[in-house]
Amino acid sequence: MGGITRGIANRLGAGGVGANFRNILINGDMSVDQRGSATGLTSDTIGNGADRFYVRVNDRNNFAFSMENSTDVPSGEGFSNSHKITTTTAETSLGSAGILRYGQRIEGNMLKGLKYGTTNAQKVVVQFWVKCSVTGTFVFELWNRKSSWYNSKSFTIDSANTWQKIIKTFDGDTVNDFNIDTSVQLEANVWWAAGTSFSSSGTVTGGDWNSDATKRAGGLSNAFTTTLNATFFTTGWQLEVGTSTSAFERLPIDVNLRRCQRYYQRVDDASGACGQYAGRSFGTTQITFGVPLSTPLRASPSVSLTGSLRAFHGSGYNDTSGSMGVSHWQKDSSIVSLESTGFSSIVDNRIYNVCHINSTILEMSSEI
């Protein structure tokens, strides 16, 4: 029975719905976008346009950008979505500690198979598609966050506005391991631009794990970030053990969504009155209430409320629009207890039904 199951999984993995989870990255096909687009961005931003992917910004002068999901994809490759980033204000004077890059932070629990820090450290290969409106040299980097060791390889976009597949292989690191836990242990990044702190030692030679940060992003042309209205599309991100790429692993959309929801979930009442929670009052301003989770969150979440929650008791009600936080969170639990001290004139120690009103959005983020 087990052999039959494995056989099916292997065949599907050759190009169909392969559920063997060989892709270490999540949402590589950019099909999940829980947050939607955002513009006027000038600092670190994660998930807008495609869950799990983020833009890192440091020591910028005037770089601003937008993030959105797009249906512009490489033809005939089986993708429906890409992640589009647009330069809305061009950078003119990036600081020495400047960082403008794109990528995904990876949780330690996803990295067991790499066997880093042992003589059996595995080679990995990354693949992704990119289409940029400006040509130039970029750098793809693996960054061991535990040890602060790096491995970078450059690639060139030599034809503007043309989809191009990037493939890079990396040796395993036999020296530095990962913590196999819920914290960020590895990053997979594309550098768009870098200050001298990350580029002063010249161009990347590639292939060697090292601790010299000045070699992380040498030789960049920075053209994407210095060009107003430049666009950067990307999709098909896959990082896997091995020395050659396999077909992109296509997960069912429900599986892909659940994997993203380990890091971010939202209850958005704009699409229907789905947010109703049982609560209990403490004093005259605070109600604690349980929110069902789509899947257990990685860690106790940051909570944001857009709009108002209404607490009903008997024929009366009270509203809150803020002072939200976590009351209790437990690892692997499918419910989290939230609290708000933003209510007024409620009665102590009563049961309340807490509801979204109008277009209230409740966001819970356990991103890393």
Add this chain to the structure above:
Amino acid sequence: MTINITSAKYLYGEEGTKKNVEIVVDGKTWGVPMDNNNSDYKEILEWAAIEGNNITDPELSKTCINID
């Protein structure tokens, strides 16, 4: 520091203890649990360590520089 925190204050739980920090990031308000596994809380600790940044304590009507 990687997120742009413009203000921070403690929120108290039902036991009367500090359990969350309310921060404003790029104009949006977040309640962040005081849990080291929460990456935003780590950011708050780094932010609070910078001279001039304070997490206000509305219950005590005073300003604290350190969280612990």
